[in-house]
Amino acid sequence: MAVTLKRDGDFAVLTLDRPEALNALSFAIIGQIGEALDAVAEDRTARALLITGAGDKAFCAGADIKELRSRSLVDQKRGAELGQRVFAKLDDLPIASVALVNGYAFGGGMELALACTFRLASANAKFGLPEVKLGLIPGYGGTQRLPRLVGEGRALEMILSGRTVDAGEAERMNLVNKLIEDDLLEAGKAFASTFTRYSLPVLNFARRAVQRAHDLPLHEGLRVEAELSTLAYRTADAEEGMEAFEQKRKPEFRDA
Numbered sequence: 001m002a003v004t005l006k007r008d009g010d011f012a013v014l015t016l017d018r019p020e021a022l023n024a025l026s027f028a029i030i031g032q033i034g035e036a037l038d039a040v041a042e043d044r045t046a047r048a049l050l051i052t053g054a055g056d057k058a059f060c061a062g063a064d065i066k067e068l069r070s071r072s073l074v075d076q077k078r079g080a081e082l083g084q085r086v087f088a089k090l091d092d093l094p095i096a097s098v099a100l101v102n103g104y105a106f107g108g109g110m111e112l113a114l115a116c117t118f119r120l121a122s123a124n125a126k127f128g129l130p131e132v133k134l135g136l137i138p139g140y141g142g143t144q145r146l147p148r149l150v151g152e153g154r155a156l157e158m159i160l161s162g163r164t165v166d167a168g169e170a171e172r173m174n175l176v177n178k179l180i181e182d183d184l185l186e187a188g189k190a191f192a193s194t195f196t197r198y199s200l201p202v203l204n205f206a207r208r209a210v211q212r213a214h215d216l217p218l219h220e221g222l223r224v225e226a227e228l229s230t231l232a233y234r235t236a237d238a239e240e241g242m243e244a245f246e247q248k249r250k251p252e253f254r255d256a
Protein backbone atom coordinates (compact mmCIF):
# COMPACT_ATOMS: atom_id res chain seq x y z
CA MET A 1 0.00 0.00 0.00
CA ALA A 2 1.66 3.25 -1.11
CA VAL A 3 -0.96 5.53 0.42
CA THR A 4 -1.93 5.17 4.06
CA LEU A 5 -4.82 6.85 5.82
CA LYS A 6 -4.81 6.94 9.61
CA ARG A 7 -6.62 8.75 12.37
CA ASP A 8 -4.66 10.85 14.83
CA GLY A 9 -7.06 12.38 17.34
CA ASP A 10 -9.32 14.81 15.51
CA PHE A 11 -7.32 14.49 12.31
CA ALA A 12 -7.15 12.19 9.30
CA VAL A 13 -3.54 11.78 8.16
CA LEU A 14 -2.87 10.70 4.57
CA THR A 15 0.72 9.66 3.90
CA LEU A 16 2.26 9.04 0.49
CA ASP A 17 4.41 6.06 1.32
CA ARG A 18 6.81 5.20 -1.46
CA PRO A 19 10.04 6.73 -0.19
CA GLU A 20 12.26 4.65 -2.50
CA ALA A 21 10.83 6.67 -5.43
CA LEU A 22 10.54 9.91 -3.39
CA ASN A 23 6.77 9.24 -3.15
CA ALA A 24 6.32 9.70 -6.92
CA LEU A 25 2.73 9.50 -8.15
CA SER A 26 2.02 6.44 -10.26
CA PHE A 27 -1.51 6.27 -11.69
CA ALA A 28 -2.22 3.53 -9.12
CA ILE A 29 -1.16 5.86 -6.31
CA ILE A 30 -3.32 8.67 -7.65
CA GLY A 31 -6.21 6.18 -7.62
CA GLN A 32 -5.40 5.28 -4.02
CA ILE A 33 -5.34 8.96 -3.07
CA GLY A 34 -8.80 9.26 -4.62
CA GLU A 35 -10.09 6.30 -2.59
CA ALA A 36 -8.56 7.72 0.59
CA LEU A 37 -10.19 11.11 -0.07
CA ASP A 38 -13.56 9.39 -0.60
CA ALA A 39 -13.09 7.65 2.76
CA VAL A 40 -12.26 10.99 4.41
CA ALA A 41 -15.37 12.56 2.87
CA GLU A 42 -17.52 9.78 4.32
CA ASP A 43 -15.88 9.90 7.76
CA ARG A 44 -18.00 12.45 9.58
CA THR A 45 -15.69 12.57 12.61
CA ALA A 46 -12.32 13.84 11.32
CA ARG A 47 -12.07 17.64 11.60
CA ALA A 48 -9.14 18.26 9.24
CA LEU A 49 -7.02 16.29 6.79
CA LEU A 50 -3.22 16.39 6.95
CA ILE A 51 -1.27 15.16 3.90
CA THR A 52 2.43 14.33 4.02
CA GLY A 53 5.14 12.15 2.49
CA ALA A 54 6.96 9.23 4.11
CA GLY A 55 10.70 9.55 4.69
CA ASP A 56 12.76 12.64 5.35
CA LYS A 57 13.55 13.61 1.78
CA ALA A 58 10.33 14.20 -0.13
CA PHE A 59 6.72 15.20 0.14
CA CYS A 60 6.33 13.95 -3.42
CA ALA A 61 8.68 14.15 -6.44
CA GLY A 62 5.78 14.38 -8.90
CA ALA A 63 4.26 12.10 -11.48
CA ASP A 64 6.11 8.82 -11.93
CA ILE A 65 8.31 9.70 -14.91
CA LYS A 66 9.19 6.08 -15.66
CA GLU A 67 5.51 5.20 -15.87
CA LEU A 68 4.67 8.31 -17.94
CA ARG A 69 7.24 7.22 -20.51
CA SER A 70 5.63 3.82 -20.91
CA ARG A 71 2.06 5.04 -21.51
CA SER A 72 0.36 5.94 -24.77
CA LEU A 73 -0.62 9.58 -25.38
CA VAL A 74 -4.31 8.69 -25.02
CA ASP A 75 -3.64 7.13 -21.63
CA GLN A 76 -1.68 10.18 -20.55
CA LYS A 77 -4.60 12.47 -21.38
CA ARG A 78 -6.74 10.21 -19.24
CA GLY A 79 -3.97 10.34 -16.65
CA ALA A 80 -4.02 14.14 -16.50
CA GLU A 81 -7.80 14.08 -16.18
CA LEU A 82 -7.55 11.46 -13.43
CA GLY A 83 -4.99 13.53 -11.51
CA GLN A 84 -7.08 16.69 -11.87
CA ARG A 85 -10.25 14.90 -10.82
CA VAL A 86 -8.64 13.32 -7.77
CA PHE A 87 -6.94 16.53 -6.61
CA ALA A 88 -10.22 18.44 -7.12
CA LYS A 89 -11.78 16.14 -4.50
CA LEU A 90 -9.82 18.18 -1.95
CA ASP A 91 -11.92 21.25 -2.85
CA ASP A 92 -15.11 19.33 -2.20
CA LEU A 93 -14.08 17.67 1.06
CA PRO A 94 -16.27 18.66 3.99
CA ILE A 95 -13.08 19.43 5.96
CA ALA A 96 -10.03 21.60 5.23
CA SER A 97 -6.75 19.98 4.17
CA VAL A 98 -3.20 20.90 5.12
CA ALA A 99 -0.19 19.79 3.06
CA LEU A 100 2.82 19.13 5.31
CA VAL A 101 5.67 19.57 2.83
CA ASN A 102 8.66 17.73 4.25
CA GLY A 103 11.17 17.88 1.37
CA TYR A 104 10.77 17.89 -2.41
CA ALA A 105 7.37 18.94 -3.73
CA PHE A 106 7.95 18.78 -7.46
CA GLY A 107 5.57 18.59 -10.40
CA GLY A 108 2.45 16.63 -9.46
CA GLY A 109 3.66 16.68 -5.84
CA MET A 110 3.61 20.46 -5.77
CA GLU A 111 0.23 20.36 -7.54
CA LEU A 112 -1.12 18.11 -4.77
CA ALA A 113 0.09 20.64 -2.19
CA LEU A 114 -1.49 23.47 -4.21
CA ALA A 115 -4.84 21.64 -4.16
CA CYS A 116 -4.84 21.56 -0.34
CA THR A 117 -6.51 24.33 1.63
CA PHE A 118 -3.22 25.20 3.39
CA ARG A 119 0.49 24.43 3.05
CA LEU A 120 3.07 24.18 5.86
CA ALA A 121 6.71 23.60 4.95
CA SER A 122 9.73 22.30 6.82
CA ALA A 123 13.06 24.11 6.35
CA ASN A 124 14.23 21.50 3.80
CA ALA A 125 11.11 21.87 1.62
CA LYS A 126 11.75 22.56 -2.04
CA PHE A 127 9.04 23.47 -4.51
CA GLY A 128 9.17 23.30 -8.28
CA LEU A 129 7.23 22.67 -11.45
CA PRO A 130 10.10 21.21 -13.50
CA GLU A 131 7.90 19.75 -16.26
CA VAL A 132 9.44 21.94 -19.00
CA LYS A 133 12.75 20.20 -18.31
CA LEU A 134 11.06 16.98 -19.42
CA GLY A 135 9.38 18.59 -22.42
CA LEU A 136 6.06 18.63 -20.55
CA ILE A 137 3.89 21.19 -18.81
CA PRO A 138 2.07 20.79 -15.48
CA GLY A 139 -0.98 18.57 -15.89
CA TYR A 140 -2.49 18.17 -12.45
CA GLY A 141 -3.75 21.72 -11.93
CA GLY A 142 -0.49 23.66 -11.51
CA THR A 143 -1.10 26.16 -14.32
CA GLN A 144 -4.47 27.03 -12.78
CA ARG A 145 -3.88 26.90 -9.03
CA LEU A 146 -0.39 28.45 -8.83
CA PRO A 147 -1.31 31.81 -10.44
CA ARG A 148 -4.38 32.02 -8.20
CA LEU A 149 -2.12 31.67 -5.18
CA VAL A 150 1.00 33.68 -6.07
CA GLY A 151 -0.05 35.79 -9.08
CA GLU A 152 0.50 35.29 -12.78
CA GLY A 153 4.02 36.72 -12.98
CA ARG A 154 5.52 34.54 -10.26
CA ALA A 155 3.61 31.49 -11.50
CA LEU A 156 4.85 31.94 -15.07
CA GLU A 157 8.38 32.44 -13.82
CA MET A 158 8.28 29.12 -11.96
CA ILE A 159 6.50 27.22 -14.75
CA LEU A 160 8.59 28.53 -17.67
CA SER A 161 11.95 28.23 -15.90
CA GLY A 162 11.18 25.03 -13.97
CA ARG A 163 13.33 26.48 -11.19
CA THR A 164 13.32 25.29 -7.62
CA VAL A 165 12.03 27.55 -4.85
CA ASP A 166 13.30 26.92 -1.32
CA ALA A 167 11.16 27.04 1.80
CA GLY A 168 12.01 30.65 2.69
CA GLU A 169 11.20 31.97 -0.78
CA ALA A 170 8.04 29.85 -0.88
CA GLU A 171 6.84 31.56 2.30
CA ARG A 172 7.72 35.03 1.03
CA MET A 173 5.83 34.45 -2.24
CA ASN A 174 2.73 33.18 -0.43
CA LEU A 175 3.13 29.63 -1.67
CA VAL A 176 3.16 28.34 1.91
CA ASN A 177 1.21 29.59 4.89
CA LYS A 178 3.93 28.91 7.42
CA LEU A 179 7.50 27.63 7.81
CA ILE A 180 7.95 25.03 10.51
CA GLU A 181 11.19 24.52 12.44
CA ASP A 182 9.99 21.69 14.69
CA ASP A 183 8.06 18.47 14.14
CA LEU A 184 5.93 19.01 11.05
CA LEU A 185 3.08 16.67 11.98
CA GLU A 186 2.71 18.20 15.44
CA ALA A 187 2.87 21.67 13.90
CA GLY A 188 0.25 20.63 11.38
CA LYS A 189 -2.09 19.48 14.13
CA ALA A 190 -1.51 22.71 16.08
CA PHE A 191 -2.15 24.78 12.93
CA ALA A 192 -5.37 22.91 12.15
CA SER A 193 -6.50 23.25 15.77
CA THR A 194 -6.79 27.00 15.23
CA PHE A 195 -9.95 26.37 13.22
CA THR A 196 -11.19 22.84 13.94
CA ARG A 197 -12.94 23.89 17.16
CA TYR A 198 -15.42 25.96 15.15
CA SER A 199 -18.60 24.76 13.45
CA LEU A 200 -17.75 22.54 10.45
CA PRO A 201 -20.71 23.60 8.30
CA VAL A 202 -19.89 27.24 8.98
CA LEU A 203 -16.22 26.70 8.08
CA ASN A 204 -17.42 25.06 4.87
CA PHE A 205 -19.60 28.02 3.94
CA ALA A 206 -16.53 30.24 4.39
CA ARG A 207 -14.33 27.91 2.27
CA ARG A 208 -16.96 27.76 -0.50
CA ALA A 209 -17.26 31.55 -0.58
CA VAL A 210 -13.48 32.06 -0.82
CA GLN A 211 -13.13 29.32 -3.48
CA ARG A 212 -15.57 31.23 -5.69
CA ALA A 213 -13.61 34.48 -5.34
CA HIS A 214 -11.34 33.50 -8.23
CA ASP A 215 -14.05 32.28 -10.58
CA LEU A 216 -16.56 35.08 -10.42
CA PRO A 217 -16.78 38.78 -11.16
CA LEU A 218 -16.97 40.78 -7.90
CA HIS A 219 -20.70 41.48 -8.01
CA GLU A 220 -21.49 37.77 -8.51
CA GLY A 221 -18.99 36.74 -5.83
CA LEU A 222 -20.69 39.13 -3.42
CA ARG A 223 -24.02 37.51 -4.24
CA VAL A 224 -22.54 34.08 -3.43
CA GLU A 225 -21.15 35.48 -0.18
CA ALA A 226 -24.57 36.87 0.77
CA GLU A 227 -26.21 33.49 0.10
CA LEU A 228 -23.61 31.52 2.07
CA SER A 229 -23.49 33.97 4.95
CA THR A 230 -27.31 33.72 5.19
CA LEU A 231 -27.00 29.92 5.34
CA ALA A 232 -24.42 30.27 8.13
CA TYR A 233 -26.69 32.74 9.95
CA ARG A 234 -29.50 30.17 9.90
CA THR A 235 -27.45 27.42 11.60
CA ALA A 236 -28.02 26.43 15.21
CA ASP A 237 -24.30 27.05 15.69
CA ALA A 238 -24.74 30.71 14.74
CA GLU A 239 -27.50 31.01 17.31
CA GLU A 240 -25.26 29.35 19.91
CA GLY A 241 -22.23 31.50 18.98
CA MET A 242 -24.11 34.79 19.32
CA GLU A 243 -25.92 33.70 22.49
CA ALA A 244 -22.59 32.62 24.04
CA PHE A 245 -21.16 36.04 23.22
CA GLU A 246 -24.00 37.77 25.03
CA GLN A 247 -23.74 35.43 28.00
CA LYS A 248 -19.95 35.91 28.12
CA ARG A 249 -19.23 32.18 27.88
CA LYS A 250 -17.50 29.88 25.40
CA PRO A 251 -19.80 28.62 22.62
CA GLU A 252 -20.49 24.91 22.32
CA PHE A 253 -20.79 24.27 18.61
CA ARG A 254 -22.53 21.11 17.43
CA ASP A 255 -21.79 21.20 13.70
CA ALA A 256 -25.43 21.97 13.05
Ligand code: CO8
Binds near residue numbers: 025077130137138
Ligand atom coordinates in the same frame (compact mmCIF):
# COMPACT_ATOMS: atom_id res chain seq x y z
N1 CO8 B 1 9.23 9.55 -11.00
C1 CO8 B 1 9.79 8.33 -10.86
N2 CO8 B 1 10.85 8.08 -10.05
C2 CO8 B 1 11.38 9.12 -9.39
C3 CO8 B 1 10.86 10.43 -9.49
C4 CO8 B 1 9.74 10.63 -10.34
N3 CO8 B 1 9.15 11.82 -10.47
N4 CO8 B 1 11.61 11.25 -8.73
C5 CO8 B 1 12.55 10.48 -8.15
N5 CO8 B 1 12.41 9.20 -8.54
C6 CO8 B 1 13.24 8.05 -8.16
C7 CO8 B 1 14.61 8.12 -8.84
O1 CO8 B 1 14.52 7.58 -10.15
C8 CO8 B 1 15.43 7.27 -7.90
O2 CO8 B 1 15.14 5.91 -8.14
P1 CO8 B 1 16.36 4.85 -8.40
O3 CO8 B 1 17.12 4.89 -7.08
O4 CO8 B 1 15.64 3.58 -8.65
O5 CO8 B 1 17.14 5.40 -9.52
C9 CO8 B 1 14.87 7.62 -6.53
O6 CO8 B 1 13.57 8.14 -6.77
C10 CO8 B 1 15.68 8.68 -5.78
O7 CO8 B 1 15.79 9.80 -6.62
P2 CO8 B 1 17.20 10.49 -6.99
O8 CO8 B 1 18.30 9.50 -6.92
O9 CO8 B 1 17.02 11.25 -8.25
O10 CO8 B 1 17.34 11.48 -5.74
P3 CO8 B 1 18.15 12.86 -5.73
O11 CO8 B 1 18.19 13.28 -4.29
O12 CO8 B 1 19.44 12.74 -6.45
O13 CO8 B 1 17.24 13.89 -6.55
C11 CO8 B 1 15.19 14.98 -7.19
C12 CO8 B 1 15.98 14.24 -6.08
C13 CO8 B 1 15.89 16.31 -7.49
C14 CO8 B 1 13.79 15.22 -6.67
C15 CO8 B 1 15.18 14.10 -8.47
O14 CO8 B 1 14.79 12.79 -8.11
C16 CO8 B 1 14.25 14.57 -9.54
O15 CO8 B 1 14.56 15.54 -10.22
N6 CO8 B 1 13.07 13.90 -9.72
C17 CO8 B 1 12.14 14.22 -10.76
C18 CO8 B 1 11.32 15.44 -10.39
C19 CO8 B 1 10.39 15.82 -11.53
O16 CO8 B 1 10.80 16.13 -12.62
N7 CO8 B 1 9.07 15.81 -11.25
C20 CO8 B 1 8.07 16.19 -12.20
C21 CO8 B 1 7.54 14.98 -12.92
S1 CO8 B 1 6.33 15.41 -14.17
C22 CO8 B 1 4.92 15.78 -13.28
O17 CO8 B 1 4.87 15.65 -12.10
C23 CO8 B 1 3.65 16.30 -13.91
C24 CO8 B 1 3.41 15.67 -15.20
C25 CO8 B 1 1.99 15.93 -15.60
C26 CO8 B 1 1.69 14.93 -16.69
C27 CO8 B 1 0.26 14.80 -16.92
C28 CO8 B 1 0.04 13.75 -18.04
C29 CO8 B 1 -0.34 12.43 -17.49
